[in-house]
Amino acid sequence: MPTSWTEKYRPKKLSEVVGHSTAINNLRKFIDTFKNQKNMAVLLCGPPGCGKTVIVNSLANDYDVEIVELNASDLRNKDSIKNMFGAASKQASLVSKGKILLADEIDGVSGTSDRGGVPALVEVIKETSFPIILTANDPYLPKLRSLRKYCTLIKLNKLNYISIKKRLEEICKKEKVSYDELTLKKLAVSADGDLRAAINDLQTMAQGKSKITDKDLNKWSREREETIFNSLKLIFKSFDSKVALDSSDGLTEDLDVLNYWLDENIYKEYRDKKDNRDAYTMISFSNIFLSRIMRWQHWRFLVYSKYLSVAGVQQAKSQSSGSFNMYQRPHIMNWMFQQGMKRRKIKSDLRIATEKLHASSSNLNKSFWPYYLFIKEHNKKLGKELDKYLEIPQ
């Protein structure tokens, strides 16, 4: 019997998977009509831990097929892909009716040690007689460009908190744990799309209990966040710098993450505009030192960065607010991820356009891109024809 609830309640069938219904339908369609497909492969992408692997495994169970997997730990040079994947893509499977070839985390294919990896995959896709599924966090990395042409892109969005809460409720019922509605909602919201993290939180909170309430939520948040929560509380509520600095000792390596937490929560705690400004100025300076460390490789700057984030933000307040706020998980990390993905998509399209338009991607970004977007939005037919002319994939 598995002891971890994430294992115990891992979906075995697609019907048990939380959310992602459009993506799952598209994936089913891909398998069902595989013989008539233009693309023999699917590129399944989404943020880390959003359920890519679970979906592929459930899919294989539903269709009763075997999964031949090539994961990050396998060597990804030309020969190993051809040997193992190429052969499997042609031979009929021994043990069951069919198979799916899975290349997990292909954005991990590096340029040097996996020389020839991407072209070899393209070759396999062109000749395969079995469906191929590739997974990636970010499909718009330049090195995946040639691969994208041969794949149907299926995107998984971040799970919303309602889906997460629903799943948590099901688990509570099965585990015979009663719960406070609001507590479960807070837990689901703070998971920020990561169902696995939410289930882990729930299990920790419910350990040896028959009911979970807000009190447990504060008490049993995951250990790392506990430290952060604790530090935030000391920073926002107290005036003793030494205590706050001591409490953040464990955070030193994650100073940028502490800054994101501060950034998300300062304005909720410091209602006075001057306090608020002074506190944000402190994390601004702390952040500058962090970037200077990267630039000059001078790690001693960490001392200043930490002091400004912890003591600086703490001392910025003129008085401590009495009310207690549930500290919010920072959006920044997610925003940075999505913004990066969007930027790489734009860049990748621009790079394609440079071939036809005789100008650099940075030039086109200013003199061409906004107007091309205008056409795409206001005249779909013309937009499609321009895409065709520029050879920008749909």
Next chain:
Amino acid sequence: MVEVWTEKYRPKKLSEVKGQEDIVSRLQAFVKSKSMPNLLFAGPAGVGKTASAIAIARELFGENWEDNILELNASDERGIDVIRNKVKDFARTRAVAEVPFKIIYLDEADALTKEAQQALRRTMEDYSGNTRFILSCNYSSKIISPIQSRCAIFRFKPLEKPVASKLLKDIAKKEGLKLKDDAIDIIYRTSEGDMRKAENILQATSSITKNIDKKSVASVISFAEPKEIESIVKSALAGKFKDAKETLGKAMVKHGLSGLDIIKQIQQQLWNLDVDDKQKVELIKVCGEYEFRLVEGSNEFVQLDSLLAEFALIGSK
């Protein structure tokens, strides 16, 4: 087939490159004698540098021109080694019999570091037997002097309004558009003599109407500037920090904007803002300081949030 107009109406001959008459006549002399030195084209974007280089190749090599010019862009290539290898491959074969050289066009050469430019100088010498380089840049002062001294320098001017106006009118006529004078005014003002931008604005406007007037052009131009920025600045100044912060984060994700894109537009907003002059000075001072922090490489989200907190305080005074 639908084309992008900047390509459809790209000059095929040097004589079709407008607004740079002195330069064109000197380049025509090179073509006529089938001999030329290395060239350096300096000038702003969209005034005919690439067009001239391509026209030279077309006139020298005829229908095989594409095999005899290698177009590279310094800002898109992954470093000087990549450029060197491409040059090496390209220079391996000879040009057509009547012309003793092939052309390498390196756009945005000023994007190369000083060290990379030194390496480029070597490459130019190594292949001087059978290639000619045409380098282009915005500012010739950003090109190291050993390269400058090996090139004939041509300074392209921003296109003057009558020239740009004539080019736009010609396109409008061929595309069956009605182009009003007030539309030309606003296109020219926005594009600042950059023909690529001007033609793209015209083509975008034509996607919604055949009647190109001030109003239809303005709708294209305002589309190109995300509307969120104005509301971010206003919310921050009104003390609605939370609204400003969230709108900012979402706008960056939605449009894939960088922190520098954002702060540039915030600065432009400040210019037109209806606040008293003392406040405006404060805001612009703060804006400049945060732009510097972004250029230094700090986290865009953290820095911009801090900027908004400054705005909220200044706005409350």
